[in-house]
Amino acid sequence: MPTDALDITSVLQSALSMPRPERSYLAERLLVSLEDDDEMPPHWREEMDARVQRRERGETRSYTHEEVMAELDAVIA
Secondary structure, three states, X not given: OOHHHOOHHHHHHHHHXXXXXXXXXXXXXXXXXXXXXXXXXXXXXXXXXXXXXXXXXXXXXXXXHHHHHHXXXXXXX
């Protein structure tokens, strides 16, 4: 499908409404698709790989949108 035929806002809204496992899978596939992107600076690739490895080893965790917003609300208040 040509890129100009996509409505990025609709795609994003659909993706964000998916359950966490599906969002995770989609995010991983999108990141993998960037690996062939010659425009990505090497230090970005290294950082991305390091973050994925830390996540896979269980050294970091994901946060839901609700958790992030609650933390921001607490900081702002």
